[in-house]
Amino acid sequence: MNNFTKVLLLTSALAFSTHGFADENDANAKNKELPQALQEILLNSTPLEQNENYFTELSSSDNFNVNTQEKKDVAYNAEITFEKLGFPQGITMTLGQKQSGLNFTLPTDKIITKSKLELFISATENMAQKSPHFTVLLNNQELGSIVISNVETSSYELNVPSEYLSQENSLTFEIEEDLSADCQIDYTGFNEISIEGNSFLSVEGNALEIDSDLTLFPLPFFDKYEISKGKVEYVFSKKPKAAVIKAAHMLASFFGDKADYRGIQFKVSYDKLPHNHSIFFGAPNEKIAGISLPEKKGVYIRNNPYFYPYKIIFLVAETDDEFANELLQLCDPIFSPNEKLVDVSYYPVYARTVAESTAYDAPKWISTNRKVYLRELLKSGQSLTTKGFWHNSIHLPFRTAPDLYMMYDGQADLYVSYEFPAEKELDERNSGLNVSLSGIFLDKLPVNKKGLLENMWRLFGGNARQTYRHVQLDPSYIYGENDIELYFDLRLNNNAPCSVFENQNIKSVIDSSSYIDLTQSVHYSRLPNLSYFVGASFPFSKYADYSRTAVLLPENPSENELKALFDMAARSGEATGEIISKPMVLLGLNDVRDHEEELQEKDILIVSTLINKDFLSVLFRNSAFTFNGFELNIYDYGILNFRGGVMRGLERLFSGDFRNQNADANRYVRTSLAWRGFLSMLSPFDSEKIAVVVTATDDKEIAKLSDDLDDPQVNREVGGDLTVISGDKRVVKYTVGDFIYSGNVSTLFKIMHFAGEHILWLAIFSVFIVMMLSLIISKILQKRAVRRLEEGGYHKSE
Numbered sequence: 001m002n003n004f005t006k007v008l009l010l011t012s013a014l015a016f017s018t019h020g021f022a023d024e025n026d027a028n029a030k031n032k033e034l035p036q037a038l039q040e041i042l043l044n045s046t047p048l049e050q051n052e053n054y055f056t057e058l059s060s061s062d063n064f065n066v067n068t069q070e071k072k073d074v075a076y077n078a079e080i081t082f083e084k085l086g087f088p089q090g091i092t093m094t095l096g097q098k099q100s101g102l103n104f105t106l107p108t109d110k111i112i113t114k115s116k117l118e119l120f121i122s123a124t125e126n127m128a129q130k131s132p133h134f135t136v137l138l139n140n141q142e143l144g145s146i147v148i149s150n151v152e153t154s155s156y157e158l159n160v161p162s163e164y165l166s167q168e169n170s171l172t173f174e175i176e177e178d179l180s181a182d183c184q185i186d187y188t189g190f191n192e193i194s195i196e197g198n199s200f201l202s203v204e205g206n207a208l209e210i211d212s213d214l215t216l217f218p219l220p221f222f223d224k225y226e227i228s229k230g231k232v233e234y235v236f237s238k239k240p241k242a243a244v245i246k247a248a249h250m251l252a253s254f255f256g257d258k259a260d261y262r263g264i265q266f267k268v269s270y271d272k273l274p275h276n277h278s279i280f281f282g283a284p285n286e287k288i289a290g291i292s293l294p295e296k297k298g299v300y301i302r303n304n305p306y307f308y309p310y311k312i313i314f315l316v317a318e319t320d321d322e323f324a325n326e327l328l329q330l331c332d333p334i335f336s337p338n339e340k341l342v343d344v345s346y347y348p349v350y351a352r353t354v355a356e357s358t359a360y361d362a363p364k365w366i367s368t369n370r371k372v373y374l375r376e377l378l379k380s381g382q383s384l385t386t387k388g389f390w391h392n393s394i395h396l397p398f399r400t401a402p403d404l405y406m407m408y409d410g411q412a413d414l415y416v417s418y419e420f421p422a423e424k425e426l427d428e429r430n431s432g433l434n435v436s437l438s439g440i441f442l443d444k445l446p447v448n449k450k451g452l453l454e455n456m457w458r459l460f461g462g463n464a465r466q467t468y469r470h471v472q473l474d475p476s477y478i479y480g481e482n483d484i485e486l487y488f489d490l491r492l493n494n495n496a497p498c499s500v501f502e503n504q505n506i507k508s509v510i511d512s513s514s515y516i517d518l519t520q521s522v523h524y525s526r527l528p529n530l531s532y533f534v535g536a537s538f539p540f541s542k543y544a545d546y547s548r549t550a551v552l553l554p555e556n557p558s559e560n561e562l563k564a565l566f567d568m569a570a571r572s573g574e575a576t577g578e579i580i581s582k583p584m585v586l587l588g589l590n591d592v593r594d595h596e597e598e599l600q601e602k603d604i605l606i607v608s609t610l611i612n613k614d615f616l617s618v619l620f621r622n623s624a625f626t627f628n629g630f631e632l633n634i635y636d637y638g639i640l641n642f643r644g645g646v647m648r649g650l651e652r653l654f655s656g657d658f659r660n661q662n663a664d665a666n667r668y669v670r671t672s673l674a675w676r677g678f679l680s681m682l683s684p685f686d687s688e689k690i691a692v693v694v695t696a697t698d699d700k701e702i703a704k705l706s707d708d709l710d711d712p713q714v715n716r717e718v719g720g721d722l723t724v725i726s727g728d729k730r731v732v733k734y735t736v737g738d739f740i741y742s743g744n745v746s747t748l749f750k751i752m753h754f755a756g757e758h759i760l761w762l763a764i765f766s767v768f769i770v771m772m773l774s775l776i777i778s779k780i781l782q783k784r785a786v787r788r789l790e791e792g793g794y795h796k797s798e
Helices: 003-020 027-031 036-043 125-130 242-262 320-331 452-459 498-502 530-536 559-576 588-594 613-619 646-654 662-670 705-709 712-717 747-757 759-797
Strands: 075-081 091-094 099-105 110-123 133-138 141-147 154-159 168-175 192-195 200-207 230-236 264-270 278-282 298-303 311-316 371-373 385-387 394-399 404-406 412-419 432-437 440-446 468-473 481-489 507-510 515-517 521-527 549-553 584-587 603-607 625-628 631-634 676-682 690-696 722-726 730-734 740-743
Touching (some): 091 099, 230 242, 242 584, 298 320, 412 432, 584 588, 588 613, 603 613, 631 662, 662 730, 705 712, 747 759
Parallel strands (some): 278 311, 549 584, 549 603, 603 690
Antiparallel strands (some): 099 168, 110 192, 110 200, 133 141, 371 515, 394 481, 404 521, 412 515, 432 481, 521 740, 625 631, 722 730
16 A cells, blocks of 8 residues: 555545544543544554654564454453452451441542442241341441341342442441340350351452553552452563573562462463553563563553453563562662652653672561561551440461471470550450460460469459460471451450440550560471472571572563462562562573572572473482473382482482382372472582472463462462372372481581481381490490409419
């Protein structure tokens, strides 16, 4: 098509379509796009220039398929379950309890047009016979009243007017009227109404356009008010460099930290423009997805040229340091006092420095060098005080390094200083403070001190209140992720008046002097251990910035292999609260061979499907993993085998470690057509370091790992040094390879620990020592006897 024809068609199209466009100041104009024919003409002729001096140059190459469909609104819908809101077991209300509820938030950049509440409610037989009226309120606006008369779980649907919703919302459940004249109180569990955890609020609406403003970041990719799992899309050139992958890996850990319990996952595209918010990584003037990046380095945010209302962030740099500086400025912007930020859509490259991590310094891991006060574990909006007689538990989640070990039967100490309300209606005998750790009940702390003297003192009017208690924590109860739950179980006397239930002027208090003490613990564990990796990204997170970690990838990693890497980085950010800023990233065997000396000092994270046999077979040397053709096999060591070295072979022999699971593991892996999972082994470059392999039989399988690990059941079952996930999240784990003990303990303790782990060899060694001592003592006694006989004979001769 020559230029004259293009101009003629363009003029005609404009003439016939002018009436279809509103004034550019009209809000509705944002939803308009050019007709398809006109777009095609423009794409084949000149670049698309935007009103914000957009640097984009668009082309219609084979890999850039433009969606020319007119897009007025982008639909948004979500289903918010009570489980997502922190109530996996639902909400239970008992006889005498007037009110209960929960809070939730809605995203900033969405407008809700339609909503409904689906409740799954059941009642005990006694409660159902009373047919109570159950009222539901949203932000103090009544949604409806339900008569509860069924013992079986029943579904109730309530329409929610969109005008009742706001960014922060409160959903309240009330029992409308008294069920008896004297306000019966029941603690037996026979009179309860249960709202199940799968009850949900469904919302529908539209996505809103936000300004092209970098100061709003992490919007539009992550919104702290969004309850659902987040999603971020990365765009690279067809063959991204190690510096680009390292930058994207770093940013993924930042998103993981911000997403926290919600979780986040990534989608990677090579040279394709997503129909969503996206982040481009590239060098100056590089063309990605038909868009030419600017010549000037820095961070940019622009409108997506085709898909309203989406945005694109461009990170334009060349070196590791430049990308790191841009990301630090994007995630934590710092400006000089005299600098005036005029253009909020662009950040230049600022020189930034980040101190290197020290061992176990992750911000989210509580200290083991001092007492940690419970007030330090509070999140925004939380309090150590509860109001009224009906309230929720106080949850204090905390994380520790997963390799904690208590020396010589030591225990962690939880000191709780507390105060119950001084109300005469309180049943002091049956009330108490329930203390649990990660769902395990520990103790019920009493209101008053126990004992004969204390009871007598109370009878004479003395103060016998119990105000503090030390609760010993079994070391086996402490994992990488933990939750202290404190619940004031306030019981009322039978003759308590109805007004007591509505009294919000009373409070129960956990004092700010309460603490948890892990100072008796040390860092010591057997590695590899894949449960540490999926739970806390350990051992890589030992240095939270990954300064002692190398990430190894195939020379040309697939989109899904990079997705798996970034998903793991997000999990690390969530676990540590630190940005991964200093890993070594290597692509392919040539890079690996060029840096073998540096790799001797690092733990190794490998992400690759089994399709990359040549790449993995080199890294599997001396391990329990090997290839038979293109098939992964598990090596069978037998009773005596020197694979991994003579000392390793002797260690296996003398420790009785004959790898009984290897044959079963090999059979399972060879007979599974498709699977994904994790392998772990001693590093091929340093036997005192650990390597973890994130892998799968093919590209499709490795993409499923993020969703697998979102399932708490799957997380709990991952372990050993080989975990295979197949089909619909079937998890099988094995221990098949060599291991080490790692930690900051004395050599004597390591010897004693080894002896405790291998009782048979301890017994044999003990018998050997006894025999040697017996032989030595026997020789000594024989010499002594001979000497005495000689001395005795000498005296007789005299």
